[in-house]
Amino acid sequence: MTSPLLKVTNLKKAYGAIQAVGGVSFEVMPGEIFGVIGPNGSGKTTMFNSVLGQITPDAGTIELKGKTITGLSPLELSRRGVGRTFQTLQVFGKMTVRDNLIVAAQEHHGSMLSRMFAPGDSGLGAKADALIDQFRIRHVADSLAGTLSYGQQKLVDIAMAFMAEPDLVLLDEPCAGVNPSLVGGISSLLKELNKTRKGSFVVIEHNMDFVMDLCHRIMVMVEGRVMAIGTPAEIRANKQVLDAYLGN
Template identity: 55%
Template sequence: MQAPLSAAAAPPPADAPAGRKTVLQVEGLKKSFGGIAAVDGVSFEVLEGEILGIIGPNGCGKSTLFNCILGQLTPNEGRVILDGRETTGMRPSDLNRLGVSRTFQLLQVFPQLSVRENLILAGQEHRGTMASRLFGPRDAGLTGDADRMIAFFKMQHLADERAGGLSYGQQKLLDAAMAFMAGPRLVLLDEPAGGVNLTMLANLKDRLRAINAEQGATFVVIEHNMDFVMSLCTRVIVLAEGRLLAEGAPADIRANPRVIEAYLGH
């Protein structure tokens, strides 16, 4: 296997529209565990309105990278910058207030609550103060927003159903809707396609494309489903052994010999 590309700071994508703002910058990020580098000098940018995919073999550092960006882990070196403000090591709750949202590989829905109630709770996480939650209206004024998100994700027939009674694919769709509920600046989606059947996967991809096209949502996707990534994302980053191996448009990544050797296997 060829040596990974240099970990020098990544330039903006060559085909980036002029004037498009950089939402997220990751500069020389490193994270080690017991002397083993899980993330080794990774740098990249996420542009406003972009859908960026991050792929790589198991153990390549994808989840560790996500967790360093999102404050679950503190990197050993490097910087994370959101809209020009350094957020390296900032707590997840503080990042929420700056408009950063995420999903997890394991679903984070509340099974005893309805679809609508789950969305209201997701909205409350990003809005208001403790006082407004204690003394304001029970729904924090978010029922209308929740119903609009339900309609956008085409879940009207499920609005009053308990989340725990939904199929796994429907729960994944709800999980994605919750991540976008408060109109976040940046969303990081961790394995959104995992375990979802083909019909529901098509629905999820359609809604993610739509929220990007219609609302300009900016998000990053970690995913093992190559067809999902290549058909959804506008740009793809490949990690191998904790380093950035390749970066480019989906068609270029599919044809890259180093990626084929390291990951695709065909």
């Protein structure tokens, strides 16, 4: 049996009287694209932020490749191969696309001192260029990111997460606000990155066609709890899920 890349056990986080995450457990296997769906306010982002060290969970353990990572800082997690994208864009509008990528990597690239004395951009430019080609954004690489369409900025945002060469990337609503014509492109890009970079992903998304087409398995969260985990076909056929969420 392969051991899980990410293992979350009994994760809990409350905000006052609101139990945002109420005891969530799941495993993500190496190479897996794992979807997370659920109504607004069901605790998806809170779960992400707990896994990613952005907030401290009240209870639960998080393991990466068998090692406990509960409570580690986002920077430490990044060094251990965990990347993320946020529900809202994190792109610097007044910098070029290429510089956005380079700066995203520098955040995680050794100490301030080692960065000051590193020769040139120590290979980051080449890494950025490889991603620019893979993301098919070469034609805008030297444009200020703020001049791009929202969908294109979203692509840049996703590319930034890959600069640190993560084993696991958590993406919070990569299709939110993106023109429907670009959604298929994001999906095929993630499939390609999953293959070529052996990346594992956890993807929160409300776009059901996207999730069902992209993910190997899907977790349904409702009111801070796991309602179901299964393949897209199993989730589609789950009566409880249909009643609570999917069947309108």
